[in-house]
Each structure stands twice: as structure tokens, then as C-alpha cells.
Amino acid sequence: MNNVQTPRTTPGWKAVAFSILVLVLVLGLLFAKSFQENEVVFSNDGPLGVVKSQALSLPAAFKGYWVDLHWLGLNGTHATAGVTYALLWLLDPMGYAKFYPPISLLLLGICAWTFFRTLGLSTGLCTVAALAAALNSNFFSNTCWGLGTRAITLAAVFLALALLQARRVGHPWLNAALAGLAVGMGVVEGSDNGVIFSLFVAAFVVVQSFVQGGSPAQGVKRSLRLVLVAGFAVFIAMQVLISLFNLAAAGAVSAQADPERKAQKWAFATQWSLPPDETMRVLIPGLYGYRMDSPDGANYRGRVGEAPGSPQPGSRFSGAGEYAGVLVVLVALWSLAASLYGTGGVFTTPERRLIWFWGASFLVALLLSWGRFAPFYQVVYQLPYFSSIRNPMKFMHAGHMALMILFGYGLLGLSRKYLESTAPKGSVSARLAAWWSKAQPFEKRWTAGMIAVLGLSCLAFLTYASERGGLVKQLMAAGFPDAGMATRIAQFSVGEVGKFVGFLFLSAGALLLVMGGVFAGGRARWAAVLLGLILTVDLARANTPWIVYWDYRHKYATNPILDILREKPYEARVVAPPFLFDPRAAAAGGRLTAYFPQLYGIEWVQHHFQYYNIQSIDVAQDPRPPADKQAYMQAMHEIGRYWELTNTRYVLGMTAFLDALNTQADKGRNRFRVRATFELAPKPGETPSKLEDLTAVQVENGPLALFEYTAALPRAKLYAQWQVQTNGDEALKTLTDPAFDPAATVVVSEAIGAPVAQATNAAAGTVEFARYSPQRIALRANAATSSVLLLNDRFDPDWRVTVDGQAARLLRCNFIMRGVQLPTGQHTVVFHFEPSLKGLKISLAAMGVGVLLCALLFFVPQPEDLPPGNAGGQAKQPAARDV
DSSP states (O other): OOOEEOOOOOOOHHHHHHHHHHHHHHHHHHTGGGGSTTEEEOOSSSOHHHHHSGGGOTTHHHHOOEETTSTTOEEOOOOOSSHHHHHHHHHHHHHHHHHHHHHHHHHHHHHHHHHHHHHTOOHHHHHHHHHHHHTOHHHHHHHHTTOHHHHHHHHHHHHHHHHHHOSSSSOHHHHHHHHHHHHHHHHHHHTHHHHHHHHHHHHHHHHHHHHSOSOHHHHHHHHTHHHHHHHHHHHHHHHHHHHHHHHHHHHHHHHHHOGGGHHHHHHHHTSSOOOGGGGGGGTOTTTTOSOTTOSTTOOOOSOTTOOTTOOSTTSOOOOOOOOOOHHHHHHHHHHHHHHTSOTTSSSOHHHHHHHHHHHHHHHHHHHHHTGGGSSHHHHHHTSTTGGGOOOGGGHHHHHHHHHHHHHHHHHHHHIIIIISSOOOOSOHHHHHHHHHHHOOHHHHHHHHHHHHHHHHHHHHHHHHHHTHHHHHHHHHHTTOOOHHHHHHHHHHHHHHHHHHHHHHHHHHHHHHHHHTTTTOGGGHHHHHHHHHHHHHHHHHHHHGGGOOEEEHHHHTOOOHHHHHHTSSGGGOEEEOOGGGOOHHHHHHHOTTGGGHHHIIIIIIIIIIHHHTTOOBSOOSOOSSOOHHHHHHHHHOOOHHHHHHHTTEEEEEEEGGGHHHIIIIISTTOOOEEEEEEEEEEEOTTOOOSSGGGEEEEEOTTOSEEEEEETTSOOSEEEESOEEEOOOHHHHHHHHHOTTOOTTTOEEESSOOOOOOTTOOGGGTEEEEEEEEETTEEEEEEEESSSEEEEEEEEOOTTEEEEETTEEEOOEEETTTEEEEEEOSEEEEEEEEEOOOOHHHHHHHHHHHHHHHHHHHTTTSOOOTTOOTTTTSOEEOOOOGGGO
């Protein structure tokens, strides 16, 4: 039976302050440019333009988040009460764009430190483990991609695990409730990522309950904590679970309604899978590159995100790293190997079983992350909800968590065996020689294994380097036809393998020094320094390519065309259809005209339009379009009618296409005219090297034009004539009928009274905007007769409407738009977005309960009959013969 001491789980403030200081210094150095005035961190998901948009203005968005810049509008329900939105509110968009990534990673490091402390690690080794978490490339790269929510989700999960492991604070049942709240906050932050993590936490609760010792009945009793964990997780996550379940239900209904889409849905859901060969990225960060736009040969060349059958540049885009660190993997493997050495080893029996659990968790997560490249994900894909998860690679988040925990256990075992013993005398070489003479079989086999792996790695590096020419040919056939680029990519990949060999040598050497007793006794702190230094340098150099900064004044600089579009942008939408651009004509026109489609799609739509609140029917991403949009788009065969109905007044394209617009899109009615012509030119003082260096310059007879479509319906209009058509399909047929005049008649989907006889739209009256915000639109209407006010924004049942302060009936008009019926006279009409806040209120109540439970931690005593090893235990230093 193992001897167990109480682990050191109550650190002093100095220990906590020291570790936080180290994390702050490391992250501060990596994100030092955030302190420069004009610099913000690149963000693909949630860039400065998006977080600065009026729709996301806080605290208003907590009551309702209507995304008015997404097509005709999108119901975002409300901003969630979580860490991310709290930081956005406190820091404001500019501070958020600068400091959200390092703060997210700092929170991850602190919560990881808390968990590792419950294992019994010293302050120094806790700090090393916390650095391994904060600098893990999977979470670091996602955070730099704009998804700091994933780092915060893992932080919440580590906090939950710490509560479940804790022995000195609280009570197992009280801690289980708080752990559930922490898991739920992970779901609030990470959505489906949080759900995936929660499955692993649930499995941990069950396993932990049975490895603590005692009878099976006691294990069953302890496992009932899972009910508390799950219940409190649902309690606080209610604000997001409602929308997640609705999404899953909608996906299931869609698949049942159209079985032919199953194959297409599978391809879509599993597009972001991790190819098994790319698992090597856990050990070699740049083996397959970083991002498609990375410089100096670091372009991503793998298959993540690749559309099936389309291996072309741009058809895949990694967006995330998988590097865990050579030292992390090596120590994690040591913990697994040491745990297999019987009950007399360095770990207690409960610890050994938990190590096996986390090893199995890593394997399961890895196999599921392979997605469409292996058969394993097909099994869980058939389960409820899982088919709505688009990205099987998300399981690697849990896999990395398991790897970090194994690393922590490895540090714990190394500390017990080699750092807490009495320091031998003599030089480093003498100590190593003395250790080797008394080394046990496990130690000798492990050392021989490290040397063998190092030798094989050197051989593999030399072989890979000698095959560089073949790799170049392979790259040229796989979507990188330029020989120069393919050569640079191959050279970069070979160099990354060489760096791996170098850090493997350093990590193995450091581990050998620790095992040899060089850092035993009073020198133990230097072991933490050495391991921390190797780990930090390794992970920092691997993460540097993910850190990209923008000069926001340069990136979001306006121009004459944007100035036109951002003047009362709520009165008209804009579009730039690809068919109004001829690459050959653009090339013949010279200069930079050919870059306009990319500039528009990548820079303007995703950044400038958001920053200046310019409304466009073009959207950057729409992976799951709602059913009403799908039906509407399938019915709109005539582009002119589509633009007319959607209030798309401005169209961007090549100037030479004016006649085609009038003759084809407008059927010869000549309602398109040129509002301004322009050309592309470098921004002042720039030599264009990337798209953001280009801008629009207004010139007479320029090759590009901003067209105005005078037939587009105004955003708000009064109608004295309407048709009632309650059948959606029939309404769409009416709207697309060439004989139907949208300027004269509106189609209403609800039964209302007939129009006044002889009334015409000419006498309907006028309407103008009194005030506009995405969640609240006020209009002043002067109705000359009984009318229907059409607001060309997307209908949603969460919108409400009042007329002169009195609630009125919201109408669905023109199949997908909003409207209201008005009597004769002057009226103030207010459309206001009011989604249900029931889930948010439940979550806020859960947070209040959480505060009370935290207060109870200081008053509720631990039970007297806690079994040994509840927290994993801390074994006494075993004799040399035990290992």
C-alpha cells in the first residue's frame, strides 16, 4: 500500500504572484507590439472592424444582438454573459483588439497553475506546467486567430478539474457544484468546444470516483457527483445551450427532409479534419507550415480545410497549430511509462489509474480529430448533436489538455523521485556516474530509449533533407506550381525537422540531468528554471509565426468610395458581383485594377464595411444559411429583381459593364447610372506588397465604378396597395413574376384587411428615418391613407413593433421582410429587437449562486472520511528499489 501525504494545495500569495509574474513577462514579450499605439493583433474571427461595429455595442448587445451587416440581418440572440464579452465591454474595441489574446492566454495559464497545484507540484514546476498550457500552440494559434474563447474554455475546465481534485478547500459535493459552474462557463465561452470538453470532464468524474479506493458502492456514491456537475453546468450555460440545441434540431430536420444531402453534409461537417500524417505537427510545429500567407516558405501545405477534390492553393487554410512542445511530449511519455511500473513506483495507485485515463483520453481525442480521414468519427457522427459539429479537429483541444495533464504528472513523478531526495556530492559527471551505477532497469531502459529515439530522429532528418528535391516536385503537383515557392516551402519544412532534433537533444539532456540527481535537494529550483527555459524558448519560437499585427489606422483607412457608402449606410445596401469583373480587361487596363475582387472580398467586406457599418448583401462566411434565406435565394433567378427587393442601391464593378447592367439586369429600362468612377492605387507612402496597401482613388473615367441602381426599393416605404399571400411558395412566385411591380404593391404573408379602394402608392404618404441602431429603428410616417409600411430588413419573430407607443402586429412582407399596417395620419413607428432573455437570466442567477457557493468554501469543513489519494495524492519518496 502506498504512503500518501497531503499535497501542497494551499499556496501563499508569494507563490501565486511569482507564477503570474512569469506568465505576464513571457506573454508581454511575445505580444509587446500591443503596447504600440496603432498596432492591433490580427484576428480572422472577430477583427477590430467586427467588434467595433454598432451591432456589437455593449452593454446594449447584452439585451439583443441583431447583426444588421450580415445579408438582410441575422439573429445573434444576445451577447453572452461570459469572460470574452466582459473583456470587450471593459477594454472597449481598441483595447480588446490589442490585449484580448494575451489576457486569454494568461487566464489559461493561471487556471492551469491552479490545477497543477492540486496535484502537489512545487511552485516552480507549477509555473513550468502553466507555461506549457499558456504557450501550447493549439490554443495559442487559435487565440491569435481570434478565437481566444478556446483558451478561456480550457481555463474554465482546468478550474473545474482543480475543484474536483482539491482536498484542502471546500467539500466534495460543494466543489462538484462549483466545478459544474466552471464547466458551464466553458460552454458559454466555447459553445460546442465547451460541450466536447464537458464529456471528458464527465468521464473524469466517474473514473476518479472509482480509483479513490473503498468499496464499489462507495465509488457509485461518489460518482453521483456527476449529477451535480452536469446540473450546475446546464444551469449556468442555459444562455447558449438553447441556441445549440435549436441548431442541432434544425440540422437533423434538414437531413431528414433531404436525405440526398447526407453525403454533402458529411463532407461539409468534416472538412476541417486532421490528416493522420499531420499528427506529427504535435512534435514538429512547422513540418506542414503555418498559414497559407506565411512568408519565407512557412506557407501551409497540409490538407486541413481542404475541399474534397480541390487541392489548390487557398482550398485549405490551417488557421491553427498543433505543437505541444518536445519537452511536454517527452515528460508525458515518461509519466505513462513510469505509471506502468507497478504499485511500488513513484505514483500512487489512484494516480497511476488517472494517468492511464488521461492517456486513453488523448488517444480517443486524437482518433476522433482525424474526422473524414479515418473511420472513428463516423461512429460519433451518428449520435445526436454531433452531426452539427463542423470541425472534428476540435477534439484535439481535449487531446492537448490530456497531454498537458500527463506532463504535469510527469513533473510530479520526476520531482518525487529525483528532486526531493538528498543531493549527492561531486561534479555533474560524478553524480551522473553514481546514478548510473545504481540505476534501476526502468531508468536504464528509458535512457537507452531516449538515445535511440534521438539517433533515429537524426537519421530521419538527414533522410528528409536528402529528399528535398522529391518534396519540391510533390508540392508543385499539390497546388504550389511555382518552383521557387515550392523550394522555399521544402527548405522551411526541412529546417523545422532540424529544429525538432535540436530541441529533442536539449529536452532529453535536461531530463537525463534531472534523473541523474544533478538538481536534487537544494538545487531543485534550478531544474524548474532549466525545464522552463527550454520549454518557453521552444514554444515561443514555434508560436511566433502565429502572432501577426495590423496598423489599424493604415488597414482601416477610408477612401472616397467608402465615404459615399458610409453616409447613412442604413438607407441602402451594396454588392460587388463577380460577373461585373473581367480579369482580361482588367489586365489590359493596367495598373492594379485586377486586384479589386480580392480587395473587395477580403478587405472591404470583412473589415472596412464592418468598421464603418456599411451594409452589404455580400457576406464573408455563411456556412449554415437559414431555411428562409435558402428558399429566397433559390427563387431569385433575376439578379435585377433580387437587388430591387433587397434595397441594393449600390453596385461595384468595372465601368464598362454599365450597358450590360441596363440591358440585361434591368431588361432595358436603364435604371443603372454611374455614381463615381475610381481606380486602385497604393495608399500614401506605400509600395503595395499586400491587399491592405491598396485603396480606391476617385478619378474621372476610371476603370472601376460605383453604380447606383435607382430601381432598388428604399429601405422603408409606404404602400397603399398590397396582396395577401399566406403560402410562402406562392409569395415567392409572385415576387419573381416579371409582371409584378414591387414598387407598386407589397406582398403580405398575414391575413389583413383589403386596401382602400382606388388608393394608389402615389398617395400612400412618406416615411423617413428618425433614428437608427441595429436593435432599434425609429421611423416617422405620414400615411395619406391606410397603408402597409415595408421595412426592407429580414423578418424575425424576435422583433417587435409599436405605432405611436402602442404595440402593433409585426407583418411578414415580401416573404422575408418586416412590415406593419398603419392607419391614416402621422405616426411614430419603432421596430425594436427583443429576443428572449430567459436563458441569460437563468445563467445570471447561476452566477449569483456560484458567488454564494464560493463563500461557503471557507465555512464548510472537509469530511473526516476522505479516502487516501482523493486528489491524486502525493507519495512519499520511494526507495531506489521501488522504480
